[in-house]
Amino acid sequence: MGKVSKIEFLKEKAIELRKTALTMIHEANSGHPGGSLSAADIMAALYFDELRLNPNDPQWEDRDRFVLSKGHVCPILYSALAIRGFFPLEEIYTLRKYGSILQGHPDMKRCPGIDISTGSLGQGISCAVGMAIAYKRDKKDARVFVLLGDGETNEGQVWEAVESAVKYSLDNLVIIIDNNGLQNDGTCAEIMPTQDLYEKFKAFGCKVYHIDGHDMEQIVDVLSKARNDKGCGKPIAIVAKTVKGRGVSFMENVVKWHGVAPNDEEYEIAMKELEGGLK
Amino acid sequence: MKALRDGFGDEIVNIGKENKNIYVVDCDIGKSCKTQPFAKEFPEQYINVGIAEQNAAGVGAGLATCGKIPFVCTYAVFGSMRMCEQIRQEICYPMLNVKIACSHGGLTPANDGASHQCIEDLGIMRTLPNMIVIAPGDYYSTRKLVREASKIYGPVYMRFTRDPIPFVYNEDEEFEIGKAKQIKEGNDISIIASGSVLHMAVEAAEKLEAEGVSVRLLDMHTIKPLDNEAVKKALEETEAILTVEDHNIYNGLGSAVCEIAAELGKGRVKRMGVQDQFGESGPYYKLLEQNGVTVELIVDNVKGMLKND
Numbered sequence: 001m002g003k004v005s006k007i008e009f010l011k012e013k014a015i016e017l018r019k020t021a022l023t024m025i026h027e028a029n030s031g032h033p034g035g036s037l038s039a040a041d042i043m044a045a046l047y048f049d050e051l052r053l054n055p056n057d058p059q060w061e062d063r064d065r066f067v068l069s070k071g072h073v074c075p076i077l078y079s080a081l082a083i084r085g086f087f088p089l090e091e092i093y094t095l096r097k098y099g100s101i102l103q104g105h106p107d108m109k110r111c112p113g114i115d116i117s118t119g120s121l122g123q124g125i126s127c128a129v130g131m132a133i134a135y136k137r138d139k140k141d142a143r144v145f146v147l148l149g150d151g152e153t154n155e156g157q158v159w160e161a162v163e164s165a166v167k168y169s170l171d172n173l174v175i176i177i178d179n180n181g182l183q184n185d186g187t188c189a190e191i192m193p194t195q196d197l198y199e200k201f202k203a204f205g206c207k208v209y210h211i212d213g214h215d216m217e218q219i220v221d222v223l224s225k226a227r228n229d230k231g232c233g234k235p236i237a238i239v240a241k242t243v244k245g246r247g248v249s250f251m252e253n254v255v256k257w258h259g260v261a262p263n264d265e266e267y268e269i270a271m272k273e274l275e276g277g278l279k
Numbered sequence: 280m281k282a283l284r285d286g287f288g289d290e291i292v293n294i295g296k297e298n299k300n301i302y303v304v305d306c307d308i309g310k311s312c313k314t315q316p317f318a319k320e321f322p323e324q325y326i327n328v329g330i331a332e333q334n335a336a337g338v339g340a341g342l343a344t345c346g347k348i349p350f351v352c353t354y355a356v357f358g359s360m361r362m363c364e365q366i367r368q369e370i371c372y373p374m375l376n377v378k379i380a381c382s383h384g385g386l387t388p389a390n391d392g393a394s395h396q397c398i399e400d401l402g403i404m405r406t407l408p409n410m411i412v413i414a415p416g417d418y419y420s421t422r423k424l425v426r427e428a429s430k431i432y433g434p435v436y437m438r439f440t441r442d443p444i445p446f447v448y449n450e451d452e453e454f455e456i457g458k459a460k461q462i463k464e465g466n467d468i469s470i471i472a473s474g475s476v477l478h479m480a481v482e483a484a485e486k487l488e489a490e491g492v493s494v495r496l497l498d499m500h501t502i503k504p505l506d507n508e509a510v511k512k513a514l515e516e517t518e519a520i521l522t523v524e525d526h527n528i529y530n531g532l533g534s535a536v537c538e539i540a541a542e543l544g545k546g547r548v549k550r551m552g553v554q555d556q557f558g559e560s561g562p563y564y565k566l567l568e569q570n571g572v573t574v575e576l577i578v579d580n581v582k583g584m585l586k587n588d
């Protein structure tokens with residue numbers, strides 16, 4: 001695939017992921033749309049281009065691993081897994097329902113393609129560090145990717161994990177921060193200012209990049225840089241500036257849409273807006 | 280006399296030699312947890328994340344998803360409480376093969392005072408689904424149970440203690456997780472003990488025997504899953520049960536035994552242990568005495584319980 005057509009393909013996938021995530025949240029009448037939408041473009045690039053995976057063998061030993069440390073945005077991850085064929089697409093209609101493989105937060109025991117159960121913030125990144133250490137010690141080529149929320153970095157454990165990633169020279173670990181600027185109770189600036197995340201990760205000893213998390217060319221480009229950084233001896237941190245709710249006008253940058261499902265009318269409008277890509 | 284933490288430190292080296300997937304994750308108290316010989320011998324199987332217990336638990340979970348068998352090591356007070364939610368979320372819930380191996384359980388970090396003593400761990404860990412909880416009672420049983428824990432798949436919390444205590448077993452004794460060790464047969468009364476006060480129960484049982492009281496003594500090294508059958512038999516075949524532990528009388532061994540007795544609807548249980556109060560700096564046996572745990576009081580309690588009948 002040429003570069004231009006790859007970017008177009010991934011943009012389309014990002015829209016498909018957004019629509020699938022909203023559809024399952026609407027059906028469940030419960031879930032977290034805001035952060036799912038802010039992470040959609042990054043997730044499309046990871047799941048349809050960057051990650052080395054085998055949907056027919058989710059436990060493949062040499063796979064790249066993905067840890068959704070901000071576990072509450074699992075609708076966007078479930079969408080990627082379903083569309084990649086880890087499980088039948090119809091499963092999305094079971095989100096948060098009794099007996100479903102699609103729990104309210106990711107459950108590795110139930111859902112194929114989930115590398116670690118998450119949901120309690122600040123913890124996934126530690127697990128990712130453990131995985132990356134194991135891969136290094138086993139001399140595997142595969143890498144570990146982790147998606148963090150910016151609000152999530154309020155958790156002190158995140159920084160414990162980053163310190164250990166630096167100590168163990170985990171250049172096979174790519175930490176992506178979905179920097180959408182909002183958290184549950186309000187803006188990050190109001191609730192707990194994160195300060196300059198780029199400078200923070202840099203000060204901790206990571207190799208850091210800053211991108212527009214909705215610009216597919218930038219996402220693809222930074223992921224290819226991170227690939228080439230293997231051997232640099234530092235974990236890679238990508239601070240991706242995003243907009244919570246991106247792609248649905250009335251959800252963009254609105255705190256309320258952190259954890260509320262759209263009603264029928266809102267869902268119809270949202271799906272219509274998403275036709276034809278990001279505005 | 281030898282400390283339980285030394286039993287762990289000695290055995291983990293042997294296990295690490297045999298199985299390259301055995302890892303140790305330390306939190307900057309490896310010296311106290313006796314993992315330094317392991318660290319020196321197997322640097323490729325060793326990680327020290329510094330004073331960051333929460334991260335240690337998560338790193339352990341991540342390693343386990345890659346087929347490693349990590350022993351995450353710290354003091355009981357941090358292992359059961361500072362990393363409690365991490366253990367719940369990332370180890371017990373996904374049922375990962377991580378062992379939480381803690382020294383300084385109970386009142387044994389005696390001089391350190393209440394901040395470092397841990398009288399709550401067994402109860403807290405017992406509450407977590409999928410968790411196995413083990414509190415060995417001497418050096419040799421510690422070695423055997425550490426080895427057994429490494430062989431079974433799934434989360435295990437192991438509690439070791441700081442100071443040398445008398446041997447109860449010889450080195451050939453075998454132990455099975457979840458199965459009480461009957462140290463002494465008897466049919467008047469049962470004493471069920473675990474951890475670093477086990478040797479006191481042994482001494483008390485010997486004294487009682489000399490006075491003509493037939494004591495059944497069980498080492499309940501596995502607090503969960505509790506050996507329900509052994510407890511039931513003790514309730515049915517002897518007059519009463521006295522539990523002895525270096526843990527809060529709430530939620531530890533004594534509570535677990537009471538649960539079985541209550542459901543069975545028969546028998547009588549008396550609990551000896553920490554009286555729901557924090558410790559303080561002082562000699563270990565003085566702190567136990569403050570809580571009514573002495574050999575003499577075990578003897579007196581047994582006699583009192585028999586008199587009531």
